[in-house]
Amino acid sequence: MKLGFIGCGNMASAMIGGIIRNEIFSADEIIASDAFAPSLESAKNKLGIHTTGSNKEVARKSEVIVLSVKPQYYETVIKEIADVVDEKRIIVTIAPGKTLEWIGNMFGKAVKVVRTMPNTPALVGEGITGVCQNVLVNDAELEYVCGILRGFGKAEVVPESLMDVVTSVSGSSPAYVFMFIEAMADAAVADGMPRDKAYKFAAQAVYGSAKMVMETGMHPGALKDMVCSPGGTTIEAVRVLEKEGFRSSVIEAMKACTNKARGL
Incomplete structure (x- = not known):
């Protein structure tokens, strides 16, 4: 064996x-x-x-x-x-x-x-x-x-020294991504889309976006800017995410995860 x-x-x-x-x-x-x-x-x-x-x-x-x-x-x-x-x-x-x-x-x-x-x-x-x-x-x-x-x-x-960080950035992070997909699908359902299609659209968007980061080698911020037209729909959504503390919430959650891993 x-x-x-x-x-x-x-x-x-x-x-x-x-x-x-x-x-x-x-x-x-x-x-x-x-x-x-x-x-x-x-x-x-x-x-x-x-x-x-x-x-x-x-x-x-x-x-x-x-x-x-x-x-x-x-x-x-x-x-x-x-x-x-x-x-x-x-x-x-x-x-x-x-x-x-x-x-x-x-x-x-x-x-x-x-x-x-x-x-x-x-x-x-x-x-x-x-x-x-x-x-x-x-x-x-x-x-x-x-x-x-x-x-x-x-x-x-x-x-x-980085293994506990690996826990938060990849070991535990699928849970955050699943929550994000679920939240996007919930919003789509609230706006009238059937749930099965909402999950498909949300999941494929996340999958495709991740593939763009991996295959283009471009900075995620640059890829985000490519989607945000002046005065458009995307930048309006980004504005609300920033207002509601999207980035800070992710950072704080991951730091809590890393600290928990260090204490195990």
């Missing part, structure tokens, strides 16, 4: 699905465990991977071990598998707030650790994952892990 997941919830399943679809690993090379039996059964049926009720079995059989459980369960899981994790295996974490130093201390020995923060667009192969590693992980091993992470989107190496 090459890849193991301890925890097989929504995020792990999204990651595994992308990895298999993009032929990073075959289903036969992946094993997962989970304390919740229905999650394991679902993963086995939908993804065709190996499953087990034993976290130790996953750790023992895998070259790369992804700890895909909630942050509050990390200490328990690490203590459970520590004696079967050796210096050849790579531990990949996806929990906010759990530093490389903290993970190393929990294992109580020299362990290769790659800390990551993926996001839910991994479900559709459009995730982005922040990545950093401890000193025991060499460049080739880091690239190997990044190659796995690219199975469900993009992977960007950042200093560990």
Whole structure:
């Protein structure tokens, strides 16, 4: 077995699905465990991977071990598998707030650790994952892990000091975007558009706008200015957003998210 997941919830399943679809690993090379039996059964049926009720079995059989459980369960899981994790295996974490130093201390020995923060667009192969590693992980091993992470989107190496910022700008931010789409759709419905069409128009506008930022390389402000004709409808909407504190609300929300991640 090459890849193991301890925890097989929504995020792990999204990651595994992308990895298999993009032929990073075959289903036969992946094993997962989970304390919740229905999650394991679902993963086995939908993804065709190996499953087990034993976290130790996953750790023992895998070259790369992804700890895909909630942050509050990390200490328990690490203590459970520590004696079967050796210096050849790579531990990949996806929990906010759990530093490389903290993970190393929990294992109580020299362990290769790659800390990551993926996001839910991994479900559709459009995730982005922040990545950093401890000193025991060499460049080739880091690239190997990044190659796995690219199975469900993009992977960007950042200093560990920025990992909590990654949580707010990408890990949690799909929730803000979904709220924005929902709010735009609600407004369209209020003005008479059927809800199914309102969601389609709003979601496609957000998707297309994001694609413009990624593909043109232009500053978002410049792209905004291209839409705002003098005395037109768009600049009037922008004026109201600024009046109501749109930017400030986003900034304050993200700073609160970053601070929460630092405290986990």
